[in-house]
Amino acid sequence: MNNAKLKPRYLLPLKLAIYSSALLAVVHLSAEQRKLTVAISTDMPPYVMDNGSKGLEVDIVRQALEGYELEFVQMPLTYVQSAVQNQKADIAIGVLVDGGEIYYSDHLVTFVxxxxxxxxxxxxxxxxxxxxxxxxxxxxxxxxxxxxxxxxxxxxxxxxxxxxxxxxxxxxxxxxxxxxxxxxxxxxxxxxxxxxxxxxxxxxxxxxxSLFPPVTEFKASFKDKAVKDAFNRKLKEMCQSGAYVKLLEMYDVELERTVCEKIN
Structure with missing residues (x-):
């Protein structure tokens, strides 16, 4: 009878240990989900500079994905285009839409x-x-x-x-x-x-x-739809607040029109 009454006292530490382990696993998973590998081109100032540490494209992505831990990986443009499809990155910056089981952002950068x-x-x-x-x-x-x-x-x-x-x-x-x-x-x-x-x-x-279309616009590709949606929402906020235009001015990029005109 006494042993039966004591049994729950012995189970309590075990339950706490199991709960703590599960909680740590969830926290670890959440932290991992906040880490993203971003494929980006080799340096092409003022869009990508100083080995991918800064530039217009880099700063747009950092602001649009504030709260995520981003690792920028530079590669030739031909590899950037297919980096997400080939599981080399979670995100690829400056791509054209070519299908596949991935998700595409709104246009994020303009070239003239x-x-x-x-x-x-x-x-x-x-x-x-x-x-x-x-x-x-x-x-x-x-x-x-x-x-x-x-x-x-x-x-x-x-x-x-x-x-x-x-x-x-x-x-x-x-x-x-x-x-x-x-x-x-x-x-x-x-x-x-x-x-x-x-x-x-x-x-x-x-x-x-002047032989080509007035501007050529590029998107980002994403492995995760939720991250893509968050990126688009923040990009829209950047356009509405004037933060996007400030980045253009900071990098001395002059455009007759920007991607913000297409973002509703």
Whole structure:
């Protein structure tokens, strides 16, 4: 009889231990869920800078995912596009929608792309078709992102593909442009001007040829729909509060229109 009465006293520490272990497991799981690996491009100032530690894209993501522990992993753009699909990251920044069992954010960043030539070369470039007779320097997969005419000219296997050169590092792309004459670089204006200034090259000596859509916009891809939804909500708040525009101003990115105009 006495043993029966004492039994619950012996069970209590066991129950507490089991409860504590379960609670710790939940806390650990919650902490793990707050850690996210973010695939992002190699440096392309002012969007990604200093080995991925800062830049317009980096700061947008940090603000939009405030409260999460983010680990930015840099990789070539071609790998960024499929990083979530290939389970290399929880999030990938600056991608085009290409399906798969993943989730896409609202547009988060805008690029303004030009074909740029040196004034001393006097190249007649008024249409996309005019590019086919020149050496064209681009970023990886640019042929997929600049409209159907550009894609038809420079897709793998096309007649003019030999004139088309992709660079994984846009610093190398800009450096190559300044090394030789009679070349055309296709690039975002802010990226071109940042690297040119760093290389002590004057952009007063170039022509900007406006051949492409006014802006090219990119999204982020997510493994987790809830994280994507939280990102979109915060991005909308950043647009409404003016925080997004402040980031553009901080990184000296001038745009006629921003992604905020599409976010309701």
């Amino acid at each position: 792309n030009f074909a740029i030539s040196k004034k001393r070369d006097s190249l007649a470039i008024d249409t996309v078709d005019d590019l086919k007779s020149h050496q064209v320097l681009t970023w990886q997969n640019a042929y997929l992102e600049l409209g159907d005419e550009f894609k038809a000219l420079f897709s793998p296997g096309s007649e003019y593909r030999a004139n088309y050169h992709e660079f994984g590092d846009q610093a190398d792309q800009v450096a190559q442009f300044w090394k030789a004459d009679k070349q055309v670089i296709v690039i975002d204006r802010s990226i071109f001007e940042f690297f040119s200034k760093a290389m002590k090259q004057s952009t007063d000596s170039v022509e900007y040829h």
